[in-house]
Amino acid sequence: DGGITQSPKYLFRKEGQNVTLSCEQNLNHDAMYWYRQDPGQGLRLIYYSQIVNDFQKGDIAEGYSVSREKKESFPLTVTSAQKNPTAFYLCAINAGEGTDTQYFGPGTRLTVL
Amino acid sequence: GQNIDQPTEMTATEGAIVQINCTYQTSGFNGLFWYQQHAGEAPTFLSYNVLDGLEEKGRFSSFLSRSKGYSYLLLKELQMKDSASYLCASYGQNFVFGPGTRLSVLP
Numbered sequence: 533d534g535g536i537t538q539s540p541k542y543l544f545r546k547e548g549q550n551v552t553l554s555c556e557q558n559l560n561h562d563a564m565y566w567y568r569q570d571p572g573q574g575l576r577l578i579y580y581s582q583i584v585n586d587f588q589k590g591d592i593a594e595g596y597s598v599s600r601e602k603k604e605s606f607p608l609t610v611t612s613a614q615k616n617p618t619a620f621y622l623c624a625i626n627a628g629e630g631t632d633t634q635y636f637g638p639g640t641r642l643t644v645l
Numbered sequence: 646g647q648n649i650d651q652p653t654e655m656t657a658t659e660g661a662i663v664q665i666n667c668t669y670q671t672s673g674f675n676g677l678f679w680y681q682q683h684a685g686e687a688p689t690f691l692s693y694n695v696l697d698g699l700e701e702k703g704r705f706s707s708f709l710s711r712s713k714g715y716s717y718l719l720l721k722e723l724q725m726k727d728s729a730s731y732l733c734a735s736y737g738q739n740f741v742f743g744p745g746t747r748l749s750v751l752p
Contacts, residue, residue, distance in 0.1 A: 574745060575732070575734075577739060590739070633678065633690055634678070634740055636689075637687060
């Protein structure tokens with residue numbers, strides 16, 4: 533992590549409400565990613581952005597939206613269209629010398645009641 | 646296509662050595678990564694392999710065979726704090742993560 537922050541750590545919402553998860557980085561890296569993790573499963577890619585004002589759908593983008601207006605920020609909105617939003621959400625950047633390595637923020641655990 | 650397989654759970658004794666295996670199928674393979682994840686926390690980077698062979702980092706080593714689509718993470722002199730999930734991830738166009746292997750270290 534180091535320069536990747538996610539807030540809040542725990543988030544509770546009622547069913548049918550949209551909610552936005554924050555991801556900020558001060559490492560000046562271009563590529564940012566959003567994953568969700570469910571118990572007993574690997575991380576699944578929701579959206580990623582390689583550069584400001586551009587982003588791509590991952591494997592499970594339905595029910596989610598993102599924006600990348602600034603290099604430092606890549607917020608994720610979980611919409612009411614997401615059928616099963618309760619999960620652990622992780623933001624990541626690509627960094628490293630010689631090869632890309634993913635480093636993660638501390639995560640946000642979202643519970644929809 | 647992309648697919649990663651690793652054992653669901655493993656148990657070992659403090660002070661012992663444990664090997665966690667991972668098999669993968671990845672288009673445009675660029676590297677194999679290992680992460681450690683303690684319960685309720687984010688994954689932290691342990692090691693990566695791009696070329697065949699063994700990479701050693703203190704008590705942890707990782708091995709890769711590209712021709713066999715196979716990697717392992719070797720943990721020596723196990724400590725209680727090593728109890729965690731270990732995620733194998735292949736890097737092609739993007740990162741693809743395995744389901745993780747939950748390691749329990751017993752006294």
